[in-house]
Structure formats: C-alpha cells, structure tokens
Amino acid sequence: MSEFGFHLAFWSLAAMTIGGASMIMVSRNLIHAVVWLVLSMLGVAGLYLTLSADFIAVVQVLIYVGAISVLMLFAIMLTPRAERDNSSSLKTAGPAGVVVIMVMIATFWVAIDTDWGSVREAALTDQARLIGESLIKHYILPFEIGAVLLTAALVGAIALAREDDEDAAVHAASLQAELDGREFDPVDVVDPPLPAVLTAELPAEPESEART
Amino acid sequence: MTELAGLSGILGAWYDFRDLNNLQRLITEWIADWGPDWLASIVTGLLGALGILGVIGPTLLVLIWVERKVIARFQQRYGPNRVGPKGLLQPVADAVKLILKEQLAPRAADKLIFFLPPVLIFIPGILIWGVLPFGPRMSVADLNVGVLFLLAVSGTAVLVIFMAGWSSNNKYALLGAMRAVAMSISYEVPMVLALLTLVVFSGTMSINGIVEWQQQEDVIFILLFPLTALVFFFAASAELNRTPADISEAESEIVAGYHTEYSGMRFGLFYAVELGNTLVVSGFIATFFLGGWWMWGLDEWVPSWIILLAKTGAVYFLLIWTRGTLPRLRVDQLMSLCWKALVPATLLFVVVAFVQRTLLISEGWDTTIALPIMAVINIGLSLGAIMLFARVARPADLRRPARIRMAGAEIGGLRAARSVAARSEEPQFQVGGD
C-alpha cells in the first residue's frame, strides 16, 4: 500500500477512534455512550488492519463490537430507568481529570522513550496459526490457567444468577411431599397427571338420576 | 484450478464468463500500467462493491417475488399475479409504494438512534457478501480469517437491531429487541462451534480454503458432519429471524418486533436486508456444507458462480419451506433448545472432528478410504445424538400423549366427566407422547 493510502486510512481511523471516545465522555445517555464506544472500537479494529494484523482486527470486532457492547446494552436495559443516564454532577471530575492527565503523560513518555522496532511492510502471514501455536506451545500454562478461571467464573455466574421458577416449584413440591409423607415425582409438577376431579373415585350414583 | 487455466487460449481472457475475476484482473493491470497502485486497490474494491450491489439489488426484487410465489403455492393460493407478467413487477410496485409512503417517527423516539438503524443495518448486510467465494478466485476479499470475519460481521447486526428496538420507545419493539439480543448471544455459540468443526477438520480459516479442501478431498461437509450442518442451518435461521425462530418479530405476539415503528422505506430497508441476509446465509450454508462453487467436476463446464447460485437457491428454498410449514417456538423453548441440545451436539462434533483430523494427519491414513468410514461413523453418531437429545432435552409435559375420548352416552357435568375419564377402553384418539 502506498504512503498516501496508508496515511488516509490511518488518520481517518484515528479520528474515528478518538472522536468516538470523546463522544462517550460527552454523551449523557448511556445507550448513546455505548453506541459511540462501538464506533471507537471499530476504529481500533481498522487501525489493527492498517498494521496488517487482520486476525486481531477481526477478533476485535467479533468480541468487542459483537459481544461486549451487546452485553453492556443488556446490562443497561436490565437496570432501572432512573440509573440509566450519566450523572450530571461534576464533583468527581477534578480528581479524575488529574488522574487521566497523569496517565496520559506517563503513556506519552513511555511511547516516545521506547525504541520501537518498526518495519515498513509487515508480512501477511498466517497469524491465526502463529498465535495458536504460541498459545499452545510457549504459553500453555497461562492459557490453561485462563481457561480454568473462565470456566470457574462461568459456573459461578450461573450459580449466582440461577433463579429458575420451575426448579423452585419442583423443589417446593418435593419439600411439601416430604412434609406430607408422599411419594414424589418431579414430572408431576411440570405436568400434573390429570385434574384431580377426573381421577377421584367415582361416587355412588345418587338415587335421583334424572338423566334422559 | 490450474488445469482450467491450461485448457485453451480463451481461458483467462476477459470475456470468459466462467471466471469473472479475469475481467477485474485485466482492469487492475491496466490501471497499474499508468496509475498509482492505491488507485488500483480502490478501483478493485469499488468494482467488487458495485458488483455486489448491482447483483443484490435486482436479486432482492426477484427474491421477494419468488418467496411470495412459493409461499403462496404452499398455501394453495396464486400469489402476486396482477402487476406485470406473472406478477413479476409486484416487488417494484411494493418498493415504489414504500418509497412514497410517509416516514413516521414516534414523538418520544430517540431521534438519532431511531434514524440510524435502517442505514446501519445495510453495512453488515453488504460486508458479509465480500467473503462469499463465487469461484476459485471470485470473492471480493479472500481473507485468511474469512470464517472469523463472517462471524464478526454477522454479530454486529444485532447491535443495530437493538438500537432500532430501543430507540422506538415502543414496548413491542423493546421486547423484540431484547429477544433478538438474547437469541443472538445464544445462537452465536452453536454457530461458532459448527464453523469451528469445519475449521478444525479442514485446517484453514479461509472460506475459499474450506471449499478447496472439499474439492481436494472429493467430499462435501454435510456428509462428514450432518448434525453440524443441521445445527448450523437452524442456528442461521434463528439469527435470520425466520420461523420457527422468528421470535424477535413474532407477528402474532409483538406485532413486528424491533421494526414495529418503522414505516415507509425505513421498513423497506429492514425488509430488504433481511431478505438479502437470508440469501447470503443460504450461500454460506451452500459454501460450507455443500461444496460451494465446486461440484464433482461439473465446475469445469459450468461457471462456478452458477453452481454456487444453484446450491444457494436450493438452501433458500429449504428456508422458505420451513417458514411456510412450521409454527414458532417460544422464547424459553428456543433458549433451552440452543443450550441443551445444539451447543452440546456441536461441541461433541468439535471433539470428533479434532480426533479424526489428528488421526488423519498423525497416522497418515489414506483419505479416500478413511473419509467414507468417518462419514458413516459421524452419521451414526448424529442419529444417536438426535435420539438421545430427543429423549433428554424434551420438555416433560410432552411425554404423556394428548387424548381425545368420545363421551358416548355420558352427557353431563363432573360426574359424567369422571365416568368418561375412568372408562378403561382405549381412547378414540391419541397424539404425541413418547
């Protein structure tokens, strides 16, 4: 790719990323903020593409745009309406600004000070394979630890969030059956056998049978 | 396709319609002669995009007609038959009507986010076409992470749907959006796993690579992984919001779901993208599981893109067929189907694919013998898994059959009901159950 095309792509993507990020701070509405965040993340994915890191770029879109932002929207939707908007109070703005400026200065200093090994043209190699191989061969232990951690988190999240009405009903019915000293079949809760009135013993036919 | 290039002098020339890529290559080379190379890239990209747009636009119009006509035949109707010959101009009339209609927006809608979705929804809808290989060299972008690109792009569409549903400030739309998001999060898992099976087995993430693998091994993936194909088909139809999984725009429940408040051409855009997505997903099912542009040597005589379109049409017909036949599942049923049946099934086949691939490579088995055996094993495994899940994941209240009895001479209230129910002879009519 020529210099001009590269610069065009880089500067427009950078503007998209920074602009999106600024709008996140400016917008009062949380949903708007998430939409701007998506724009910013798409810009970052584009920047990865200009660095010939197409695997990372696609994964950035897949995970951050497709999953994380949707999860954020979901979380916002599930919280009550009153807490959905950004607070208009500026009480904490001062300290936060100081912290941000300090972090920025540190980052710039590191960025300028580091001796980056830069290449003009990155080779378009099979990056997915390389990443996979290094994960499996060199970083197998951290990879496995991460996997176990994620599994534990998943199980924990399910255990915390589990609130299944049907299960609760089955549990309640089993306790009730134990209290009453009855046999218990979980299927009966989900699907009661037959209306009790239909299965009850037939009463003796009354004398005054007037049916025609 | 090296043998194809060597066949005769006309092959590879710009007028060889079997491989439209030749034409594009000619143009690129011509520009490279006099212009900067970035211009060539841009022109190539534009040509691809324009080609796709030029193909999808008219195709969509025809597809609307096809879908309405086919559904009408299922329903013993004629379908559109007034505007133009055989009603072929009906979609044009509809489009004109939609364009001329007034665009309404609810007063309480979130204006910016309300206006964006009909436009934004086009972006993934068009981008996704870019990686569909119409021939050996005929795809706009033959990415080596094509499969991931497909998943990433299709995943962003749900964001747009959510924006549409949320900004309308309508409860039907919101319910539809919530359902769409919940379903998309769930159904992406079996989709990813299904594609992972293919990626593991063929050893490439390039979509064209997967087709070439099928060509090289002389086998299509639906034979090797039938259950995966089935799961992918169902998960794709769920992502497409088509019955039996169209809960996010379930007409009888939430009117039109997330696009309830969109009128005129805004609705038209949603509708068009939905149809376009249906077509492109049919194309991807054909590519992944039916061999794409390749068909046991037929592709040497018939242009490869015609083969792909024919397969796409077949899958598309299947999608219309399921839509015309099946009722809709409930939200919770769809979720439990996904997590209790589809995810374990695809996970099983990811493991199976891994084991078989390892055997093929490390043992160096002859693929012409090993692959048929594996196909038979996998078909057996699929049937077993289906039967197992039908038993395990089936809702408990469907285990007992529904019965209709005949009252006979017993007419009356509860007492008669009891004696009808207590009658020991076989019920007249019994459906369902294990």
Next chain:
Amino acid sequence: MTTRYDAEAAAALVNDAISGAACVDDGDLYLDSTRLVDAVRVLRDGGESDLVFLCNLTAVDYERHFEVVYHLQSLDLNHILTVKARLHDHEDPALPSLTGLFHGAHLQEREVYDLFGIRFDGHPNLQRMFLWDGFPGYPLRKNFLQMPGDVRAGLPGFPHESEENAWPVPGSVPQRPYHPNDPAPPSDVAAVEGEEAS
C-alpha cells in the same frame, strides 16, 4: 332432553334452609334480593337441585321495577331453573353479586351494570364494560330514549378536524386511540398524543 326444574320444589328447598327467601309467582321462582346469595348457594350445593352452571344472567326493565333473571343449569341432572329477583328501586337498583358463587357471573354482571345501571354489591370489578366511563345513562333502560344533552354517540369525526369536532365530546370522557405504550386509560385527555410526521 333438558327438563325444567320445578319452581315449587326449588322454593321448598330454599325455604327449608332460609325461611321466606323464595316464593313462586306465575310459575317462576322469585328470590328475596337481600338473601339472594345464600338462597342461590342452597340451590347450587343441594344434591337434588345441583344447579352448578350459571347459564345466563340478564335483566329486564319493567318500567316500575327491574327483574334480574338467572338461568341455572344442572349438568349432571340435566335440568334448568329460571330464578328471578325483583328490584323495586328504579332509580338506584342494587343487588348482591353472585361472583362469590359463580366465577362466570363476573362479566355478565358487569354487562348488566353497564347497560341497566344495576349495582351488584360485592362485585370485585364493577365497571362499565361496553360503554366508556362517564357515559350518560344506561341505554337498556326503557326510559333511555336518546343521548341526553348535546352528547352524540360515537366519534363525531377525527379529533380537531373542524370546529364542530371538538374533542373530547362535551360532557363525556371518551376513550381515545391507544398506543401500545399507554399504561392505563387516562382520565382527562385534552389532545390526542399520536405520532408526528417527519
């Protein structure tokens, strides 16, 4: 064939339990309106009468008094009984509600309230059903000959279409077109909140 349950037998059954609550006039069973619920409970739960099914509930305006008519059916014994209750207060008639005995009385009593203005004491949700809240008068009464005052029935036209089509209709609280988002019918609506063109 469904037989008619003998009114005399029914009266005897009721009077055995609650003396003086029932009488027979011209072949029909009349129940004392103050003790209606208990009397109907006797008829419903009595093994001989077994009138468990409330077929029909309606009222008739006899200009000086109202009669509320109940058709009670026994499904197992297959007989039907017409029960009536007379309401002499023509201006503000009231009767105890049968909703405690028959769940099916809910809607039928509401209908009678809506069209005759007979109050059913003890009904959990006694509102107008077909007509809107604030509709002037009770149309099935014999003295309801036309809409009182300037009120016209139905929509005069689209709201704000012209000066004549003032909205709401004077003297009434109309129902307005509903958007699915509306949580509850508003009691006073000055303008129609619809959708704006863009």
Next chain:
Amino acid sequence: MTTSDDTRLAMQGTIEALTAGAGSEPVVVNLGPQHPSTHGVFRLKVTLDGEIVQDAEMRIGYLHRSMEKLAEERTYTQNIPFTDRIDYLAAMSNNLAYCLAVEELLGIEVPPRAQAIRVMFAELQRVASHAMANGTFINDCGAWHTPLFHMFRDRERVLDMFEMTCGARLTTNYMRIGGVAFDLPDDLLPTLERYLADMPENIANYEALLLENEILHARARGVGVISPEMAINSSLSGPVLRATGVPWDLRKANPYCGYEQYEFDVPVGERGDCFDRFLVRMAEVKQSLHILRQVVDSLPEGPYLADVPLHARPEPGEAYARVESPRGELGFYLVSDGGPAPYRFHCRPPSLINLSALKEMSIGGTLADAIVTLGSIDIVVGEIDR
C-alpha cells in the same frame, strides 16, 4: 421416623420463599385493540414481568352496536338479520337460536324438512367456523398462515354453498320463524356430496401436518390449562368446556331440530389445555361431517316453512332457547309483552362468557402463551360486544 417441628417450620419457610418468586419492575403491554392476533378490536392489557404474565385484563366494547336496544324497536322477523351480525362467523347458528326462541314464544311446530335443513346448515356452519378457529389458532402459535389458508379452502366451499342457497356468504339471514327462507336449490345436494367426499382427505392432510408437530405440541400443551370445576363454575361452554373433560353438548343434552335422530359422538379432552381445545375442534369437524352425511341421506320431503303470520304477536311471556353454536352455548332470552316487537331481547354470548377465565388461564404463562390461549378460546368480537 418423624421430622422435628423445627425442621418442618424451616421447610415450610423454604416452600414459601420458593413459591413467592422474585419481584421486579413490571411492564404493561396493551395487546390490541389493533393487534394481529386479537381477532378483532379486542384489547388485552397484560402486565409482564420479563415475559411472564402477571395480570391480564380485557377491555372490550370497541364493536358495541347496542343490538339489544335496537331489537326492541323492530318486529320479530326484522330482528333476524341482527342475529347475523352478532356472531358473523356463525351466522346460521345465531339465526337458528333466535328463531327457536321466537318459535318457543309462539308455540310453532317446524316442519321436518325445515328442521333437517336447519341441522344441515348449522353443521356446515360449525365446519366453517372450526376451520377458521383452528387455522387462526395455529397462526397464533406462529405458523406462517399455511394451515389457515388450507382450512380456509374448506370454509370457502361452505360459504359457496351458503351463497348458493340464500345469496349471502357471511350474514346469511336464512332461517325464518317456522322454518327457513328458501328451499334447497337443485345443485346444493350434489355440491354437498362432493364436499363430503373430499373432506376426509383434507382432514387427513391437516392431521398429518399438525397433530404430531413437535413445535405445536411444545407451544400448546400445558398452556392455558383450566380445571373442569373451574370451567363449570366460570360458565364456560362449547369446545373450551369439553376440552376439560366435561361432556356437555346441548345437541345431546337438549336436542333441538331433531338432533336426537342423528348418530354422533361428543369428543372430550383430558387436560383442558390449548392443545385439547384444538383437538376437540378437529374431532368435532369429523362428527359434523358424520351428521351431514346422515342428514343428506334422510332428508325428508315436505314444506320448508310453517304457516306463520308475517307480523307475529306472541302472547306475553318469556322464552330462553339455546343451541350449541361452534363457540358454545348460544342462548336467546326473549320477553314478549304481546306487541309486535320483543320487549326484551338478550343474547347469551358464548364468546364473552368463555373469556371469564382468560385471566386465570394466562397468569403465570409467557406473553406468547397468553396469545395462544386467547386464540384457543376462539372469540368473535362481534358477539362479545354486540
């Protein structure tokens, strides 16, 4: 071994906690009055917790035409067209019920041929109405109109026969006090024969398509359940009542128009859920075709209309006549003061009264279940509002 009191108390506490459920912000959604699946201008206000229905309240009256008041100003014969408009999907049954009530007031004997014709058209109407009910029910379950259109084909042929006989398809105005308006046209019976010959195959097709459909089972089984006691207490009737297992059919319990001459059976369900209602309707169509076969085979000759004065003035008195309409017990309560018009005209609308238990059926299910339940009750808003 007995459990200690403390344990029992603890267990009871757990049971209460488990059955109470968690509270969260409920959402009120209006289904209707303009909604694809409310079958008319009917509004159901549901309170949702997520997708679970917490409360369901119906608002009706959008189609109120004050027929009972209008009927007091018209003669008995002039009121027959009104009855068409009450339940516009079963006009014949409404005509019939009203005419039976007037005949009871007047004490008229209806000639046998008229009775057989009445039975024929009442049963044809039942076939047509059940086709509509089942088709829209499957639609409410989410099918894309395919079963509906197939069933409409059957209904269409019935309506053609109505048109052939009385000139109208929907609002037939065919029954008259003392008989029917016209004798059967010559080509009706051959048409009906062809219809009866074709229907078994069509029904077999529907059964093949629908009865073992797993999705339909999952959607309709165990949904909108009501117990037989509650159904009787709520005055439900028709297929909704029979689906709970209560074999109550007025054609058997109180035969009118000579129904006792025909052999047919009353299908009853078991669980009272939506699927049972659907199955009962499917089975009833078969029984109706069986009755139609017998009517065609034994159609008596003779007059089709009794000798009734055009402006009948019944003696003062009252009458309550009812028929088993496709939706349930359809009754007409007439009071005569000896004048040319009814003093009081009341219709017992099965659609309205079958909705008595809608709230109980819907609560606890999902929004989608509430729609399916509403569809399975088979309401006609013209009859609800009148």
